[in-house]
Amino acid sequence: MIQKHKTAVSSPYMTIYDLVVPADNLLRKINDLLDFSFVYEELKNKYCHDNGRNAIDPIRMFKYLLLKTIFDLSDVDGVERSKYDMSFKYFLDMTPEEAVIEPSSLTKFRKLRLQDMNLLDLLINKTVEIAIEKKIIKSKTIIVDSTHTKARYNQKTPREILMNRSKNVRKAIYKVDEAMKERFPTKPTTDTLDDEITYCQKLVEVIEKEAHLCEYPKIKEPLNLLKETIADDMEQLRSMRDQDARVGHKSADSSFLGYKTHLAICEERIITAAHITTGEKPDGKQLPTLVEKSKVAGIEVEEAIGDMAYSEKDNISYCQEEDIKLISKLNPVVTQGIRKKEDEFEFNKDAGMFVCKAGHLAIRKKRHGKTETGKNPTLRYYFDVKKCQTCPFQEGCYKKGAKSKTYSVSIKSTEQTDQEEFQNSEYFKKKAKERYKIEAKNSELKHRHGYDVAFSSGLVGMELQGAMAIFTVNLKRILKLMERE
Structure with a gap:
């Protein structure tokens, strides 16, 4: 049963937050910026309202996922940190002495509450709405590009994944207590996945008996990752395949297996639209979708900047119909015939x-x-x-x-002839230089928020990961721009 979200229960220790969570703390600033009640409104139909045990507040569950993305943590480590990090507890609307959730609750929340809802567009539109209200977005230009994310399971065999993660755990332990090597179970001599799983389970059991070792952060994190792989990903390990992942090409001689996130950002570097596809989908075909999504979010689009992948004839015609200037160089093959x-x-x-x-x-x-x-x-x-x-x-x-x-x-078609003439103008050349902004945004997603590799399998999981990552970078960007005002 779900109840309307309430602020933290009164506690004699609440004043501690004023001492340990300063005004310039990122989580305090996000809490001040955004009213998270929209999460309750979107998810309330996923819960029963008059029967059963009280459910964990959906806003708190959503915030846990946001913390995972902001700080690039596993479920276990995110919940563990919320035990002692006062900024986490403050952000989660908890009293300082309040108990945390079970990490497994996050898996259930993702699977049962967030399925079948367009979370990606919802969160992007929410941040764009805030940016427009704060008068941060002033431009009428979007910049488009795509970034690729490798599939989680197909890059290595399931056995290789387990071997690598158990190896990381052992290495961390040897740095603290090399004598543990004598207590560990014998490594499997076969190449079967079941034997590797059994070995990892026994390894975890031995380590957890040594409570003092589990308190070391450098041991705890790889150990939690191994346990999470065994427990939560068992079905995926056995299936040995991400069924939705597809091969895409970064260049003529390099490829990847996974997904593409097609993005549009405004010149203020806030993501205004995203569309996630499997890896083989072409970039250029997504331009109308990104433009239309940006418009729905509240952006007035007068210009679209992209690389030559977006200069195909259909896009030129579409932009002419929508009265949009397309800043995208024609492929040399087209300009030459x-x-x-x-x-x-x-x-x-x-x-x-x-x-x-x-x-x-x-x-x-x-x-x-x-x-x-x-x-x-x-x-x-x-x-x-x-x-x-x-x-x-x-x-x-x-x-x-x-x-x-x-x-x-x-x-060349008439459209392409006109585009070639526009391409040679000084205005076109000047605006084309703005494209670097989206490349920097792609880099931020990958290197700061774990967007280079999928957290789970399937297109649905990738859309959830994309929604939380984009929501995070947009909030951080809005806060940064507000500080400059």
């Missing part, structure tokens, strides 16, 4: 025809294809077949017996 064998055919501007490697000029040209098909039309250049039949360079160029020899070049 799509050509094959460029080293064998050169354009003679005086004749308006192509010349082949042998120096033969095309005798005529003809336009092919209709714009209604959605594909760019082509200009086809025709050469004198009689010359081709006796040409010393005919191998690989002219097929014997063929009745014609042609060379085709795609024609």
Whole structure:
């Protein structure tokens, strides 16, 4: 049963917060900035209101997840820290002497309360709403890009994951008490996952008997991670696969297995929209989605800045229809016209025809294809077949017996021609330099909030991770901008 959120119960020790949680503490500033009652309103239908035991306050559960993201902690370590860290207790609306939750409650909260709700858009829209109210967002420009997140389980085999985590625990213990090596169970000699799980379970049992060792933070954290992997991730370890993860490409010769988060930020570096997909999805196709989500969040979009992945013809047309300036360079293939064998055919501007490697000029040209098909039309250049039949360079160029020899070049669409003209303007060149801002935001997500590797498996888990990470970086950015005002 759920009850309406209440502030912390009165306690004779409440004044301690005024002494140990200063005004410039990040968690105090977040509490002062944001009314978390919206969490209750969004989740109240997930609970029973008139039957059963009282549920843990959903706002407190949500704040626990936020603390995990802000400080990059596991469930166990996040709850453990809330036992003694007064800033955590203050943020969670707890009295100083109040008992903490069981870490397993967070897993249930994620699975039972946060499923089937669009948390990603909800949290982004909430932070954008705050930024607009505080008059922080003044620009009408969004910058778009994507960042990749590796799948948690497929990078290594389940057995390798367990081996690595048990190794980290042993190394931490040897630094404190090398004699423990004699008490540890014998490592498995087989390559089976079940034997590795059994070994890790026995290892944990031996360590936990040595209570003094478990008090060392450098031992406690890797030990908790190993226990969490065995307990919470057993099903995933046995399945040996993240079913939703897909292979994506960062460049022509490098790839990753996992997910993509497509982002839009304003020039003030607040994320205004996000769309999470599997790793193989192309970046450019997500532009209309990011623009529309930004508008729903309250952003007036007059410009969109992105790399050349966003300059495809459909995006140019979309931006023209929406009266949005697209600051995205055309792919060189488009600006030059799509050509094959460029080293064998050169354009003679005086004749308006192509010349082949042998120096033969095309005798005529003809336009092919209709714009209604959605594909760019082509200009086809025709050469004198009689010359081709006796040409010393005919191998690989002219097929014997063929009745014609042609060379085709795609024609830029009207939209692309206009975009190329805009691309050459000084305004375009100046605005394009703003794109670095989103690359810095991607780096912040990965290196400060653990966004380089997925916390769990599946697209749903990735969306939850993305929601909390983006909510965190937006709140921190808003606070930073407010301090400058």
